[in-house]
Amino acid sequence: MTEYNFAYLDEQTKRMIRRAILKGLAIPGYQVPFASREMPMPYGWGTGGVQVSAAVLTPEDTFKVIDQGADDTTNAVSIRSFFQRTAGVATTTSTSDATVIQTRHRIPEEPLHEGQILVYQVPIPEPLRFLEPRESETRKMHSLEEYGLMHVKLYEDISRHGHIATSYAYPVKVEGRYVMDPSPIPKFDNPKLGDMAAIQLFGAGREQRIYALPPYTKVVSLDFEDHPFEASKADHPCGMCGATDSYLDEVIIDDAGGRMFVCSDTDYCEARQAAGHMGKDNGGKDAA
């Protein structure tokens, strides 16, 4: 490919994004504004994540893209082939082989290791947005550490549903300072955010914000003393691989109420099946 610069973006743009990333890493959880570029895809398809990936990719990297945990959905396939064409980097679906993983709405089940970078696509970076619509005011609240309002949302959840019903984009506090939106990952994944060996970068293209968690950062999910945070998942084993510790998608399989639960992380599920684990919908001996 000679028509494009390496990884599509020009070098000056990548420098600008890298500066924002470094600032984000220096102030974990702080939303750094950056001059988001037009990308050859619509907003909402991961323009922020793609720009961050483009800025961190090197020719030696192995790239993996997941969308809701899956390697084979439209979004994941198109972004993977985008970088295959424009950067010529090796791609993989294996979590452990990848050096850069771009993700939408999930953290892989397999623990990440040092040297890996996890890039999140973020639709709305501001955790206080739906409580306080004024950006000028939310910035002030961040700078003055006025986070009482975040608990009002959780309070409303409990008073209305009897428990904290927020199940994704669950707000976290980073290193005892900034309250951060972890992007719409299920709250099942929240405990993995903290103390992770890999670098975590968050890119919001439309909102023009980048934020980051350096390795081994302390991340605490907000809660009440008498209603502690709970990482929840569907109470079933995976129908394909029988895993009981992974986050599950509920799949409707007929119009008579039939359903099955499958790992949302396809790589994790396939690796388990290859190792001989079979779930009850897969004729396996792990059948419940």
Next chain:
Amino acid sequence: MTPLLSVQGITKRYGAHIGCADVSFDLYPGEVMGIVGESGSGKSTLLNCMAGHLAPDAGQVVFDTRTDGPRDTITMSEPERRMLGRTDWAFVHQHARDGLRMGVSASGNVGERLMAVGERHYGDIRDKATDWLGRVEIDASRVDDRPTTFSGGMQQRLQIARNLVTGPRLVFMDEPTGGLDVSVQARLLDLLRGLVRDMELSAIIVTHDLAVVRLLADRLMVMKSGRVVEAGLTDQVLDDPQHAYSQLLVSSVLQV
């Protein structure tokens, strides 16, 4: 005795136009000060300057803080001022909608100030909120309802509960009874008088309704064109007004 709030020479201009000019007074703990005057006389500008919502062009607002004694709130840092705004100070808006979160339940509205000062126990927050809603005569069955379903009087009482839950020492009120019908006004005033006396609150009440100050205020300031034209004990000013404008104001009240 140290005044709780000492205001000196507050001036606020809007370009060439005067909002309020050279206003000074002391407010002692447990005292209720009324500010009356016609529309546009600078009452609300003065109140907003004192409460830190507007930056005055000149003057000092010295508040007797719990920890550090008297401090000028105009020159103190913004985090400190905002901290005062949710602990020792309270602000009751004329329109309850300005002071409430309309999309959040009644108990959530009351609990917000508690959570803002670090309360993190759901049960405690809810108990306190329910207790306060009871004190302002909102039925326990309505605690999870949104303020949009409340009547105007209930919204105003909810706003008062939300402000008083953290036990402030100074309450700023901007026309607290404006826009309510007379019987609801009477009940609200009765409630406010009880709360102010029970909690030994100091309050500054801006209003154009002389009945409100007669009932609530110990002292009174009359404002006209941004300046204080007369000040004194409430009964003294209302029964024996000296300034021509005060006389006009007192004589303008319709007798039924």
